[in-house]
Amino acid sequence: MTTETLSPAISAAELTQDIQIFEYSKAANPIDSGATPRIPIKTFSADSYATGRSRVIELDLSADLKVPYPATGPSLLASFVRIVKGDSLTTTCVASSEFFYVIRGSGFSEVTVDGELKSIAWSEGDFVALPGLEARHTAEQDTAFYMVNDSPLFAYLGAEKGRSRFAPTLYKRDVVLAELIEAQNDPEAATRSRISVLLANKNFEQTMTITHVLWTMFGVALPNSRQLPHRHQSVALDFVVDAQPGAYTLLGEELDNTGNIKNPLRVDWVKGSAFVTPPGWWHEHVNASAHNAYVMPIQDAGLHTYLRTLDIQFYEED
Incomplete structure (x- = not known):
């Protein structure tokens, strides 16, 4: 006969100290009740990274979102990165996906892949996707990035990264622009909600996105044009690549019966700035x-598409 030693029991007080039970109607929609904060519309100026030392400037809305970690949306953190010519700067995050767009400058990033240190050369207008790796960025000219990762999602889940889901990937400016020009010249372009291209990775054929979490669009608004309203349940962290005064986004929660946004809020496009589009807003x-304007939204739509919760809707004129 063997005697097994039981582990110490968790006390009843410990087991019950965190329980709550709500009547259904009081907890079924915590956003409307205010328990879950709404996503604010916020803008972030290019002035924040125009001058000064090499640094990462987090676009942190954690106070609005009531979370104890940096976040621009529930699952994404956007940052501006400035690197002075000749400097190196290391970025690291607990995340599965990271993306950066080279606003200006040139240089290279060093990352460790399968135990080997490797280098990625980039220049202005290039796009880079990394699977949540520590990276040392060296600037050969004064450089600025727009960077987005999914570290808030990991913080919320209490998760750590396991294996990488994809390899470091570089999308060169000229290749992306050529695809965008082809989309712009398509005879059907005028009938579409957006004139844009989506950056994708062949590892994610179900979602057709740049990573399994992140979604990256590069689009153009032609002179004297209106791109009709749409909405989706992913948060958009929009970066204005280039624009002249007169380019802007209108946002609102409802449409009228003619397809116009009711009581819209206006966000003017300023080159090098960023703004947040809340989920569910038209x-x-x-x-x-009189000039082309270019915008680049980054969203958590890869995750939403996989979960079948994106719920993208387009207004179409009769």
Whole structure:
């Protein structure tokens, strides 16, 4: 006969100290009740990274979201990165996906892949996707990035990264622009909600996205044009690549019966700035200037698409 030693029992007080039970109607929609904060519309100026030392400037809305970690949305953190010519700067995050767009400058990033240190050369207008790796970025010219990762999702889940889901990937500016010009010249372009291209990775054929979490669009609003409203349940962290005065986004929670956004809020496009589009809000892009305007939204739509919760809807004129 063997005697097994039982582990110490968890006390009843410990087991019950955190329980709550709500009547259904009081907890079924915690966003409307205010328990879950709404996503604010926020803008972030290019002035924040125009000058000064090499640094990461987090676009942190954690106070609005009531979370104890940096976040721009529930699952994404956006940052501006400035690196002075000749400097190196290391970025690291507990995340599965990281993306950066080279606003200006040139240089290279060093990452360790399968135990080997490797280098990625980049220049202005390039796009880089990393699977949550520590990276040392060296600037050969004064450099700025727009960077987004999914570290808030990991913080919320209490998770750590396991294996990488994809390899470091570089999308060169000229290749992306050529695809965008082809989309712009398509005879059907005028009938579409957006004139844009989506950056994708062949490892994620179900979601057709740049990573399994992140979604990256590069789009153009033509002179004197209106791109009709649409909405989706992913948060958009929009970066204005280039624009002249007169380009802007209108946002609102409802449409009227003519397809116009009711009581819209206007966010003007300023080159090098960023803004947040909340989930579920209708938004349309208008370019009343005489020049092309370019915008790059980054979203957690890869995750939403996989979960079948994106719920993207387009207004179409009769």
